[in-house]
Amino acid sequence: MSEHTSNSATITVPIKRIDPTVELPSYAYAGDAGLDLRSNEDVTLEPFERRLISTGLVVAIPEGYAGFVQPRSGLALKQGLSMANTPGLIDAHYRGELKICAINLDPKQPIVIKRGDRIAQLVIQQVPVVNLVEVEELDETDRGAGGFGSRGVSQENTYIYLLFYYGSAVVWAVGPFMWQILRQCLRKYD
Numbered sequence: 001m002s003e004h005t006s007n008s009a010t011i012t013v014p015i016k017r018i019d020p021t022v023e024l025p026s027y028a029y030a031g032d033a034g035l036d037l038r039s040n041e042d043v044t045l046e047p048f049e050r051r052l053i054s055t056g057l058v059v060a061i062p063e064g065y066a067g068f069v070q071p072r073s074g075l076a077l078k079q080g081l082s083m084a085n086t087p088g089l090i091d092a093h094y095r096g097e098l099k100i101c102a103i104n105l106d107p108k109q110p111i112v113i114k115r116g117d118r119i120a121q122l123v124i125q126q127v128p129v130v131n132l133v134e135v136e137e138l139d140e141t142d143r144g145a146g147g148f149g150s151r152g153v154s155q156e157n158t159y160i161y162l163l164f165y166y167g168s169a170v171v172w173a174v175g176p177f178m179w180q181i182l183r184q185c186l187r188k189y190d
Helices: 073-079 155-165 168-187
Strands: 015-017 035-038 043-045 050-054 057-059 065-071 081-083 088-090 099-104 111-113 118-126
Touching: 043 050, 043 099, 065 073, 065 081, 073 081, 099 118
Parallel strands: none
Antiparallel strands: 015 057, 035 118, 043 111, 050 099, 065 088, 065 118, 081 099
């Protein structure tokens, strides 16, 4: 486990192994934001299949913080492994097993995951309590109400951007690959 520098903010997160043989999450390099999570089971994901994968771990994230489970960029690029709910949110009061909602985005090849393989990353972030205030009008901005496709994107591509919105981390990791897959998926509905 790599150590972070002394000027890094630290918090203590209690963690419990459901399976005593599971390796605890760790940082691959000093300064990394994500702790590597490992599979606690052997799994083969067929193309476009999604499945919950056990980690064998339970955490107690402190109040005022949340955990965000993210795909690993190398696996996304090389094999098409991502998460259907990226990022997966772990609230401070959740005490169930951490599971990865994995999906194989490769249109042809299955992904074989072995017990102990690093399959995702856990990022712990401080989250404020938001106090919503209802108002009659909002302040004006340069963007205004312009949303998906408001900056010169054709209507046809707007649907693709909507799909990407919910998997934005995947887009940054495997951009051209994702375009190819989504175009294939959308052709099925033409």
